[in-house]
Amino acid sequence: MPRTPAPNEPEDDLDDLPDTHTPQPVYYAEQALLGALLLEPHRLTDIAGIEPDSFSNYAHGALFAAIRALPAPDAVQHTKDTIWLNAVLTAAREHARGLTASYLHTLIQVCPWPKHASAYSRMIGVDHARRTLRAHAERLAQTATDVTLPHPVPATLAEADALAAAVDDTAARFPPHSGSLPRTPAPGPAATPDDAEEAADEERLLLATATAHPADIEQMRWLTADDFTHPLHAGLWQCLTALTRRSAPVDPVTVLWEAQQRGLLTPGIEPADLLDLLGEPAGSPQYWGERILQRALLVTAHRVGHRVAAFTHDPATTPYQLIVGSRRALAELSAVRTRWHHATSPAPTPLPARTRATAPPRAGPPRTTAPPAARISR
Known part of the structure; x- marks a missing residue:
C-alpha cells in the first residue's frame, strides 16, 4: 500500500515524490487514536489488537511504537510540561525523521474524544x-x-x-x-x-x-x-x-x-x-x-x-x-x-492377501515321571 506522509513531512523523506492520494477514513482514525494517546497516555491500556504495522501510515506506526515503548508519564505532571511528548517525538524520529513537534500538537487538536480511543483502534484493526x-x-x-x-x-x-x-x-x-453475505459485485470475466x-x-x-x-x-x-x-x-x-x-x-x-x-x-x-x-x-x-x-x-x-x-x-x-x-x-x-x-x-499398493498358515503343533509339558507301563492283556 502506498505510504501516506504525515503533514509537514519533508519531501526528501519520501524520495522526492509527494503523495497525491486522498486520505482515507482510516487515516483520520489513526490521527484520532494517536491524539488521544498523546493527550491521555493512560488510554493505552484500553488498546488491544493492533501493532505498529497495523497503521496505514508509516509515520503513524512509528509514533505508536514510541508511545508503547516509553513508560507512561505522571498524569498531573503531563498536563504541566511536554517532557514526555518530547521523548516520544525523539524516539519516533529514529524511524520517521519527517515527524515534527507541530504535527504532534495537530494530532492532539484533531482528536474528537480521547475516551473513544478503543473505538479508533478497532477501526484501524479492521482496515x-x-x-x-x-x-x-x-x-x-x-x-x-x-x-x-x-x-x-x-x-x-x-x-x-x-x-x-x-x-x-x-x-x-x-x-x-x-x-449478510458480501454485496460486492463479482469481478468481470477474466480475459482470454x-x-x-x-x-x-x-x-x-x-x-x-x-x-x-x-x-x-x-x-x-x-x-x-x-x-x-x-x-x-x-x-x-x-x-x-x-x-x-x-x-x-x-x-x-x-x-x-x-x-x-x-x-x-x-x-x-x-x-x-x-x-x-x-x-x-x-x-x-x-x-x-x-x-x-x-x-x-x-x-x-x-x-x-x-x-x-x-x-x-x-x-x-x-x-x-x-x-x-x-x-x-x-x-x-x-x-x-x-x-x-x-x-x-500414486495409486495405493494393494496389500497381499493374508493366508492362514497352519500353526505348528504345540509342545506338551515336559515329562517328569516315567510313562506308565503298558498293560498286558491276558
Missing part, C-alpha cells in the same frame, strides 16, 4: 485486516498466472494456504455475528488467457485418446466437464463418461451419436469434424487429463484471488462479510484441489 487479506489475495492471483514458475501448482496452493490462514486470523480477532489455443489442443487430444482407451476413463473421475475451457469439449467429455458408465461401446461413431442425443451438433459443428477430432489419439488420457485439471486449478485460484480482493476494495464490506465471503471463495478452490490430489497421488 489492517482488509489490507492484509487484499495483499494475500493479490499474491494468490499473481502466482496462479506466473508462467515463470517451474512448479506453479505447489506455489499457488501455498499462497492459498497463506490466504486461508489470514482469514482464520481475522476471524479470531473479529468474532462472528449475524449479518494467452494459452487458450494450447488448452483447446490438449482437450482435443484428451478426447481422442480417451476414445481410443475408454478403460482409463473410469479411473479419471477427478476430471469434470467444468475443467474444460471449450463448451463443446466439455460436452464430449460428458458423452464419454456417460458411455463408459453404461458399459456401452466407445468409439468415434458411438461418441458422435451420443453427442447428437445431447444436442451438441449445433450449426457450425459438422459430424465429420467431430469424427476427425476423435480419431487422432496421442499419449495417454491420464497425462492430458492432469494437464487440463492443472489449468483449471490455476484458473480457479486466479478467480478466487480476484474475488477476495474485490471484497477488500469495497469499504462497505464488514469484517464478518470479509470472512464469510473469503471462506466461500476458498471452498471453490479447495474442491478443485481435492480432485488434483486424487489425480496426482
Whole structure:
C-alpha cells in the first residue's frame, strides 16, 4: 500500500515524490487514536489488537511504537510540561525523521474524544485486516498466472494456504455475528488467457485418446466437464463418461451419436469434424487429463484471488462479510484441489492377501515321571 506522509513531512523523506492520494477514513482514525494517546497516555491500556504495522501510515506506526515503548508519564505532571511528548517525538524520529513537534500538537487538536480511543483502534484493526487479506489475495492471483514458475501448482496452493490462514486470523480477532453475505459485485470475466489455443489442443487430444482407451476413463473421475475451457469439449467429455458408465461401446461413431442425443451438433459443428477430432489419439488420457485439471486449478485460484480482493476494495464490506465471503471463495478452490490430489497421488499398493498358515503343533509339558507301563492283556 502506498505510504501516506504525515503533514509537514519533508519531501526528501519520501524520495522526492509527494503523495497525491486522498486520505482515507482510516487515516483520520489513526490521527484520532494517536491524539488521544498523546493527550491521555493512560488510554493505552484500553488498546488491544493492533501493532505498529497495523497503521496505514508509516509515520503513524512509528509514533505508536514510541508511545508503547516509553513508560507512561505522571498524569498531573503531563498536563504541566511536554517532557514526555518530547521523548516520544525523539524516539519516533529514529524511524520517521519527517515527524515534527507541530504535527504532534495537530494530532492532539484533531482528536474528537480521547475516551473513544478503543473505538479508533478497532477501526484501524479492521482496515489492517482488509489490507492484509487484499495483499494475500493479490499474491494468490499473481502466482496462479506466473508462467515463470517451474512448479506453479505447489506455489499457488501455498499462497492459498497463506490466504486461508489470514482469514482464520481475522476471524479470531473479529468474532462472528449475524449479518449478510458480501454485496460486492463479482469481478468481470477474466480475459482470454494467452494459452487458450494450447488448452483447446490438449482437450482435443484428451478426447481422442480417451476414445481410443475408454478403460482409463473410469479411473479419471477427478476430471469434470467444468475443467474444460471449450463448451463443446466439455460436452464430449460428458458423452464419454456417460458411455463408459453404461458399459456401452466407445468409439468415434458411438461418441458422435451420443453427442447428437445431447444436442451438441449445433450449426457450425459438422459430424465429420467431430469424427476427425476423435480419431487422432496421442499419449495417454491420464497425462492430458492432469494437464487440463492443472489449468483449471490455476484458473480457479486466479478467480478466487480476484474475488477476495474485490471484497477488500469495497469499504462497505464488514469484517464478518470479509470472512464469510473469503471462506466461500476458498471452498471453490479447495474442491478443485481435492480432485488434483486424487489425480496426482500414486495409486495405493494393494496389500497381499493374508493366508492362514497352519500353526505348528504345540509342545506338551515336559515329562517328569516315567510313562506308565503298558498293560498286558491276558
